[in-house]
Structure formats: structure tokens, C-alpha cells
Amino acid sequence: MPTYVAFLRAINLGAKRKFPKDAIKAATEAAGGSGVETYINTGNVRLTHSARSVAKVQAALEEAYAAEAGFEVPTVVFTAADLAALTARAEELHAAHDGDVGNHYVTLYATPPPAAAVEAAHALERPGETVVVDGRAAYVLLAGDIHTSRILASKEFTALGKGTARTVKVLRTVTEKWC
Incomplete structure (x- = not known):
């Protein structure tokens, strides 16, 4: 199974x-x-x-x-295979922003966000904040704190849909344990 x-x-x-x-x-x-x-x-x-x-x-x-x-x-x-790939992508993005990332969150979606919403989210430019939407995940890399993030509070990010967020650390742990 x-x-x-x-x-x-x-x-x-x-x-x-x-x-x-x-x-x-x-x-x-x-x-x-x-x-x-x-x-x-x-x-x-x-x-x-x-x-x-x-x-x-x-x-x-x-x-x-x-x-x-x-x-x-x-x-x-x-x-399990899709989660392993998603976590590998998170690790790749995290490594590419090494030193710039204080917090790394991944919002998971039941279905991929609409293409127009993804394009708008990718166009966001905020100092110390990066968002990358890939498939059913939005990777948010923050130099600061989740509570002060302008990207996470933006209408463009909200337009991606309702998802559930986890830290990259939780995804890493879950993947190591279960995938």
C-alpha cells in the first residue's frame, strides 16, 4: 500500500x-x-x-x-516520494540563500495555486524576503520574522490560496522519519 x-x-x-x-x-x-x-x-x-x-x-x-x-x-x-522531492527543493533553496535566511517556511497546498497568482507572488520584491512557488508549495525565505513579513501579509501571497505552513526544519524531520 x-x-x-x-x-x-x-x-x-x-x-x-x-x-x-x-x-x-x-x-x-x-x-x-x-x-x-x-x-x-x-x-x-x-x-x-x-x-x-x-x-x-x-x-x-x-x-x-x-x-x-x-x-x-x-x-x-x-x-512520500512527492514530499521527499518537495523537501529536497526546500533544502536547495535554503542553501542558495545561506546566510540570508533567518526563517524558512513552506506553505503546502491541496492543489497548485493559479498561474496568475504564482506570477504575482514571484514579482514581489521585499528586502530580505523571497518567495518561490513550485507545484503545491510556496517556499518563503525570510531574513527576519514571520510576524513582520510583508510578503506573507501581502494580497499576492494570500491569492495563492489556503494552505498550511511548516518550517523547513519540520519538513526535514518528517521526511527523514517517514520518506
Whole structure:
């Protein structure tokens, strides 16, 4: 069975969106996942599943997560091979900006952002900030802090769509553990 890695969006934020790891694991198994593992409490899940489609796995997980959590849990799913390639791209970009990068975040999307939004995001020029959109990921390299980033707060970045962000360190760790 294929191995997938799922990234859950907007969980464990405040009192109303609690979704602990044990509940995530139970819901993942209820959705047909096996060999389920989680990493930190921000919604990083490894599973095997009989479905041969990322979209089918994503739909099954989102349905099971909503039933278990009591609220919708947007989920972004990658095959292990696709996640390994995405992480390799992050490492390549990070190395190219070595010394200029204080923080490196990767926003993951269920589907690739629209071409016009990608073009607009790539046209952004901010001192100490770079964005590279490649497939279903937007790599944001910051000399400063995520909370003061002008790129992340821009309408151009928002136009890429709703995704879920992880640090390059989390992606590196998840990839080393699961891919």
C-alpha cells in the first residue's frame, strides 16, 4: 500500500479547535489508514492507505477528521516520494540563500495555486524576503520574522490560496522519519 503524509491545517489553535494526536490517529485509522504515526501536535501524519490517489486519501481523511473533531479540518496530502522531492527543493533553496535566511517556511497546498497568482507572488520584491512557488508549495525565505513579513501579509501571497505552513526544519524531520 502507498505511503502518504498528511498535513492538517488550523488545529490546536485556541480552545475551540483542539484535535489531539490520539484523536487524529483514531480518525486516520477510521478513514482506512494503517501504520499511522504523528509528529508534534500540529497535525503531521504518516499513513499507508489502499487508495491510489492523493485526492481520495485527502477526502477520506477530511471526512473522518470532521466527524472526530467536530469541525472541518482542511488537510493537504502528499505521497512520500512527492514530499521527499518537495523537501529536497526546500533544502536547495535554503542553501542558495545561506546566510540570508533567518526563517524558512513552506506553505503546502491541496492543489497548485493559479498561474496568475504564482506570477504575482514571484514579482514581489521585499528586502530580505523571497518567495518561490513550485507545484503545491510556496517556499518563503525570510531574513527576519514571520510576524513582520510583508510578503506573507501581502494580497499576492494570500491569492495563492489556503494552505498550511511548516518550517523547513519540520519538513526535514518528517521526511527523514517517514520518506
